[in-house]
Amino acid sequence: MTRLKKILVLAAALLPLMSVSAQNEKHGLNRADMDLTVNPGDDFYQYAGGGWMKANPLKPEYSSFGVFNELAEKNRDQLKELFDNLANEKHVKGSNGQKVTDLYALAMDSVRRNAEGTQPIQQDLADLASFNRATLTEFIAYQHMFLGNPFFGIGVEADLANSAVNTMYLSAGSMSLPDRDYYLKTDADSKKIQQQYRDYLTKMFMLAGYKKKDAQRATKTIYDIEYKFAEASMTRAEQRDISKLYNPRTIDQLQADYPAINWARYFELMGVKNIGTVILEQPKVMAVANNLMTTLKDQEIKDYVAGMIIAGAAGSLSDEVGETSFDFYGRTLSGQKERQARWKRCMSVPNGVMGEAVGQLYVEKYFAGDSKDKMVKLIGDLRKALAERIAGLDWMSDQTKVNALVKLNSFTVKVGYPDKWKDYSKLEVDPSKTLYDNMKAASLWSTKRNLEKYGKPVDREEWGMTPQTVNAYYNPLNNEIVFPAAILQAPFFDPKADDATNYGAIGVVIGHEMTHGFDDQGRTFDYQGNMTDWWTEEDAEKFNAAAEKLAEQFDAIDLGNGEHANGHLTLGENIADQGGLRIAYDAFKKTPQAQAGEKIDGFTPEQRFYLSYGRIWAENITPEAAYMQTKSDPHSLGEYRVNATLRNIDTFFKAFDIKPGAKMWMDEKDRTIIW
Secondary structure, X not given: OOXXXXXXXXXXXXXXXXXXXXXXXXXXXXXXXXXXXXXXOOOHHHHHHHHHHHHOOOOOOXXXXXXXXXXXXXXXXXXXXXXXXXHOOOOOOOOHHHHHHHHHHHHHOHHHHHHHOOHHHHHHHHHHHHOOHHHHHHHHHXXXXXOOOXXXXXXXXXXXXXXXXXXXXXXXXXXXXXXXXHHHOOOHHHHHHHHHHHHHHHHHHXXXXXXXXXXXXXXXXXXXXXXXXXXXXXXXXXXXXXXXXXXXXXXXXXXXXXXXXXHHHHHHHXXXXXXXXXXXXXXXXXXXXXXXXXXXXXXXHHXXXXXXXXXXXXXXXXXXXXXXXXXXXXXXXXXXXXXXXXXXXXXXXXXXXXXXXXXXXXXXXXXXXXXXXXXXHHHHHHHHXXXXXXHOOOOOOHHHHHXXXXXXXXXXXXXXOOOOOOOOOXXXXXXXXXXXXXHHHXXXXXXXXXXXXXXXXXXXXXXXXXXXXXXXXXXXXXXXXXXXXXXXXXXXXXXXXXXXXXXXXXXXXXXXXXHHOOXXXXXXXXXXXXXXXXXXXXXXXXHHHHHHHHHHHHHOOXXXXXXXXXXXXXXXXXXHHHHHXXXXXXXXXXXHHHHHOOOEOOEOHHHHHHHHHHHXXXXXXXXHHHHHHHHHOXXXXXXXXXXXXXXXXXXXXXXXXXXXXXXXXXXXXXXXXXX
């Protein structure tokens, strides 16, 4: 997945819903999950989920654990059962069963990998000795095909301006720390992490056989290169303006502006013929990459690429190498105390390489057939609610409303699993070879498969997530909302729970994904998935003013230690949370439970709706993981997805009779309503 695709696929956790009557009050909300000692008008997040957080303290294997992680754990157990069953069956060579089984077995065979140590990567490291400046283009192309993306990388995705056709994207400047701020900040904590990162690099080089002096030299080279990339990079908030990442260049223009690479030769080596226009994502970063490729000494380029090879192979080598990688990325950056059990880590290998092959088996065993139909119907009901809300907006003109409704009615809905499964017949998995060699082969297969799409029509049936992924997403290029099978199950889908519980969870997050089509990024794409302006100038100004007001609310959140939330980075998700709440509440108010107004377990239907929403974001998280999320993730922390978002919802205040003076209260003039 290219960097641009990661930005565009607006992932958010999703929940399934089925409308049932209120008589099943023993299901749904659990008072034990709440903290009734807290006033809901002071801290609704704690009120709704404090009991759950107290009962679920962080285990050493987690840096954060929330209600969604419960479902992820159940999903892992199901996948383990699948893998164990496959291991006891005979498989035809070349079949998906053979490949999945052998990949999992190779990953689980720690005895073999510990005996191999770092031997599997030694030939690739030795091959670096032959590099010289005259072969830079060939050298980079080989690395990009097999091993990593030094200096820059390419990938094929739908053209932002013509989403029906695949085009080539070019990005530069990969960094190993979570965000540019990790390099650029100069406070004591940041300097400590920077030194710990350098120490990690040095140790990894030494494990690969480098002498300490050589390892330190290579470490300095890598850090200096990544620092330069960080300086030139746009902030993550700036990258939310997708138009700034759309910079078409012909091959001749690339050659003139970035002559370190012979571009025609490079694309020929990558197997891409008749290359025309390339979309450059960040020209300033590419300029830095070009300068580095021109000015670095041969040894510095070798050290830089060697670091990528070693770090990229960490999961395929010995426990010592894996533990060293975890010590930095898990313990230091995330605050995670222990690595997850080996089987949990190892299932990510076949899951990552052959995700849809695993998904096909997963769906056959665990996905109830009627769940898909029920989900499609529910989405239809929520779509009607959003249409009614759009039609009733007082800040939007009729002209823009028509365009918005056309886009909404053009949504493609994908539920459960693909209608057409991915073909893995050209992928070879050889158990006689090392795990590292098999992962190289998988990388080559995946790279070729992606590049072969260049210039061809976009396959709109293809999925961006596997069925066993506990998540969901909106893709503006396809104008689609996608709900994998794994999220459509307990504990979030309870057919015996009351409507309020389900609409406050599933309904909100379905509305959330729909609203992504109209957030600060999604609104710049039309009903066909093309990046075009379908807004009147006046309506766009009104939207931007309201969005800026919401961003400022989150910017004002004080996280302590001089840090604040980033309301501009998280703007799309915050808009979607707010929209999801309003849409789901509108739909819920049409249910028999809402109309009857009877209390269940002491709570009104409206209260249960908001309690359900507050509960699903309950989580415990380490300070390190919270800091990383704030710097690098477009999703706000769970606490603020509840407390900060609800302060804009008038029906929330009414449900709990919250008055001025309460900590949750926000004056009506300060609230912002977008969708």
